[in-house]
Amino acid sequence: MSDTVATADPGYAAARERPPAGLVGPWAWARANLFSSWWSTAITLLLVYVILRALFGFVEWAFVNAIWTVPYNAQGRPDTAVCQNAKGIGACWAIITDKYRLILFGRYPYEEQWRPAICVVLFIGLYVVSAMRRFWRKELALIWVGTLAVIGVLMWGGVFGLQEVPEDYWGGLPITLILATFGLAFAFPLAVLVALGRRSRLPAIKLLCVLYVELIRGVPLISVLFMASVMFPLFMPAGVNVDKLLRAQIAFILFAGAYLAEVVRGGLQALPKGQGEAADALGLPYWKKTGLIILPQALRLVIPPLVNTFIGFFKDTSLVLIIGLFDLLTMGKVALSDPPWQSFSTEVYVVLAIIYICFCFAMSKYSRGLERELNRARRR
Amino acid sequence: MSQAALADAPIPHKIDANAPPAIVLDKVNKWYGTMHVLRDVTMTVAAQERVVVCGPSGSGKSTMIRCINRLETHQEGRIVVDGTELTDDLRALDTIRREVGMVFQSFNLFPHLTILENCTLAPIWVRKMPKAEAEELAMSYLTRVKIPDQAKKYPGQLSGGQQQRVAIARALCMKPKIMLFDEPTSALDPEMIKEVLDTMIGLAESGMTMVCVTHEMGFARQVADRVVFMDRGEIVESGTPQRMFEDPQTDRLKLFLSQILRGH
Ligand SMILES: Nc1ncnc2c1ncn2[C@@H]1O[C@H](COP(=O)(O)OP(=O)(O)OP(=O)(O)O)[C@@H](O)[C@H]1O
Ligand SMILES: [Mg+2]
Numbered sequence: 001m002s003d004t005v006a007t008a009d010p011g012y013a014a015a016r017e018r019p020p021a022g023l024v025g026p027w028a029w030a031r032a033n034l035f036s037s038w039w040s041t042a043i044t045l046l047l048v049y050v051i052l053r054a055l056f057g058f059v060e061w062a063f064v065n066a067i068w069t070v071p072y073n074a075q076g077r078p079d080t081a082v083c084q085n086a087k088g089i090g091a092c093w094a095i096i097t098d099k100y101r102l103i104l105f106g107r108y109p110y111e112e113q114w115r116p117a118i119c120v121v122l123f124i125g126l127y128v129v130s131a132m133r134r135f136w137r138k139e140l141a142l143i144w145v146g147t148l149a150v151i152g153v154l155m156w157g158g159v160f161g162l163q164e165v166p167e168d169y170w171g172g173l174p175i176t177l178i179l180a181t182f183g184l185a186f187a188f189p190l191a192v193l194v195a196l197g198r199r200s201r202l203p204a205i206k207l208l209c210v211l212y213v214e215l216i217r218g219v220p221l222i223s224v225l226f227m228a229s230v231m232f233p234l235f236m237p238a239g240v241n242v243d244k245l246l247r248a249q250i251a252f253i254l255f256a257g258a259y260l261a262e263v264v265r266g267g268l269q270a271l272p273k274g275q276g277e278a279a280d281a282l283g284l285p286y287w288k289k290t291g292l293i294i295l296p297q298a299l300r301l302v303i304p305p306l307v308n309t310f311i312g313f314f315k316d317t318s319l320v321l322i323i324g325l326f327d328l329l330t331m332g333k334v335a336l337s338d339p340p341w342q343s344f345s346t347e348v349y350v351v352l353a354i355i356y357i358c359f360c361f362a363m364s365k366y367s368r369g370l371e372r373e374l375n376r377a378r379r380r
Numbered sequence: 381m382s383q384a385a386l387a388d389a390p391i392p393h394k395i396d397a398n399a400p401p402a403i404v405l406d407k408v409n410k411w412y413g414t415m416h417v418l419r420d421v422t423m424t425v426a427a428q429e430r431v432v433v434c435g436p437s438g439s440g441k442s443t444m445i446r447c448i449n450r451l452e453t454h455q456e457g458r459i460v461v462d463g464t465e466l467t468d469d470l471r472a473l474d475t476i477r478r479e480v481g482m483v484f485q486s487f488n489l490f491p492h493l494t495i496l497e498n499c500t501l502a503p504i505w506v507r508k509m510p511k512a513e514a515e516e517l518a519m520s521y522l523t524r525v526k527i528p529d530q531a532k533k534y535p536g537q538l539s540g541g542q543q544q545r546v547a548i549a550r551a552l553c554m555k556p557k558i559m560l561f562d563e564p565t566s567a568l569d570p571e572m573i574k575e576v577l578d579t580m581i582g583l584a585e586s587g588m589t590m591v592c593v594t595h596e597m598g599f600a601r602q603v604a605d606r607v608v609f610m611d612r613g614e615i616v617e618s619g620t621p622q623r624m625f626e627d628p629q630t631d632r633l634k635l636f637l638s639q640i641l642r643g644h
Binding site: 272274275277279282285293296300 | 451474478480481486488489490492501505550
């Protein structure tokens with residue numbers, strides 16, 4: 001308010017040549033943005049009140065009144081009476097301490113669960129290494145193949161004296177990470193090829209790519225998963241049995257591939273035509289032109305929508321629940337089906353949400369950093 | 381128009397009439413949909429000849445020059461470059477693109493590569509030159525266009541004139557026999573035009589075969605052996621720069637010259 005008055009003052013411009021100390025810094029910002037008029041002040045105060053209430057309520061529920069352990073009876077069953085009494089007042093984290101192994105690793109044999117645990121660590125290690133630009137060399141492909149082979153050996157077992165564990169017993173976080181990692185690792189190259197194919201001058205290739213994208217995009221992921229699990233075996237010759245996880249994985253790759261292909265195509269289209277022409281004029285062959293000139297620039301342009309799609313598909317892995325695979329979210333549901341714990345779904349879902357947020361937030365944070373780094377000192 | 385270039389006398393130059401021609405266009409026709417953009421274009425460029433192509437906007441100058449290295453395909457007629465006819469044969473295309481360098485109006489440098497990488501890319505991947513050798517070659521051409529000190533920078537950090545000189549150096553690194561220029565100075569501020577034209581004049585002095593679309597009449601007078609005037613897809617008139625500018629035969633060229641002179 002006082003600002004408007006000051007503007008009318010002829011001495012205003014001269015006085016503002018150097019801003020007085022009181023007009024910069026957090027106080028000035030707050031005054032300009034939060035308390036500039038009586039109604040803005042009122043809304044600010046109201047929102048502060050609401051936020052603080054919610055925050056205190058949550059802290060009280062999650063920490064102050066929370067119950068961390070419950071007694072177990074002679075049969076080793078939990079006695080959740082304390083939790084039942086505290087319901088609505090305090091969180092019952094005892095369900096997590098009781099069930100976390102089941103949620104994270106599913107029905108994998110209890111004594112062998114160190115194996116999926118190592119796999120999760122390996123997956124995360126793989127992401128971290130791949131994220132660092134100084135490892136972006138040919139050797140990275142070898143690291144991927146090696147790590148994924150080790151993960152396969154650890155999960156399946158049957159060699160090196162490891163007990164064999166069929167996929168039916170896999171579950172929890174490893175399933176989610178397997179679906180997401182293999183899914184995106186295969187879908188992304190597929191998407192690049194399809195996106196290039198859609199711009200091909202050969203009509204057959206172009207038609208094939210357009211059909212693939214339009215067909216897959218035209219149906220929901222759930223129906224692709226159903227088709228993979230129910231219809232796909234019908235087309236296979238008798239005796240050939242592709243397991244459920246692999247079928248879901250293929251369905252997932254095909255689905256993600258179609259969406260990513262459209263994102264990549266957007267990047268190809270945004271690239272000025274002159275770039276390809278300059279490469280042609282220098283005599284670069286098609287694949288060199290594509291790999292050295294077109295893709296590095298086109299993909300850089302679409303980092304935000306690419307990561308957006310990655311995050312979406314990371315979460316969509318939870319849809320495999322409907323074809324009977326036990327991913328992280330499904331294991332949460334399984335844990336909740338145990339009678340003593342049935343009414344404590346909030347606690348389980350809060351923990352699951354935190355796990356998903358950790359992965360998704362890391363992706364989003366990383367992509368923003370990468371974009372900044374790649375654009376430093378370059379055009380645009 | 382560059383005043384300095386205008387003042388200079390034409391570069392003395394002799395063309396070997398017995399050498400096989402560098403470029404032959406024989407009744408070339410091209411359509412975009414139903415639009416007829418090249419009409420029976422016939423022209424021969426001798427080895428070491430310097431040809432300047434001019435004409436009003438939309439007359440098909442870019443289309444013609446882009447047909448010579450097959451960035452555009454023609455539908456009728458014959459184009460023979462350095463003894464190789466341009467057809468759908470990909471091997472012939474590869475040969476021709478190695479021999480023909482091109483400089484674009486909008487530079488088209490690769491923004492994600494350094495200046496040096498821009499220049500070494502094609503020698504390494506097309507000519508299969510070892511990296512060290514390619515870098516040495518690139519530095520020698522960057523020195524020739526007077527920007528060796530910018531080699532480690534990215535194109536976005538250079539001025540327009542510098543970028544266009546890099547684009548020339550990049551094309552030269554392939555050691556082409558023929559250079560095509562499509563309005564190399566028309567995207568530049570006036571003070572940068574001269575530095576690019578001087579580079580091109582240097583190139584002409586070294587005996588390079590050049591086909592250059594430009595409206596820089598000073599440059600044409602000083603460098604061109606022949607000026608070709610195009611209008612509505614046809615070659616209307618051609619001759620030495622002096623004859624063309626001082627004694628135009630057709631009304632269309634007279635009109636074009638009067639417009640150009642008024643514009644400057
Ligand atoms: N890709 C294309 N599709 C359809 N028409 C085109 C295409 N490229 C050029 N044309 C048309 O062909 C004609 C010749 O174009 P061209 O670019 O060769 O002219 P120009 O002489 O280079 O003109 P300028 O001096 O403006 O560069 C123009 O009428 C133009 O509109
Ligand atoms: Mg043009």
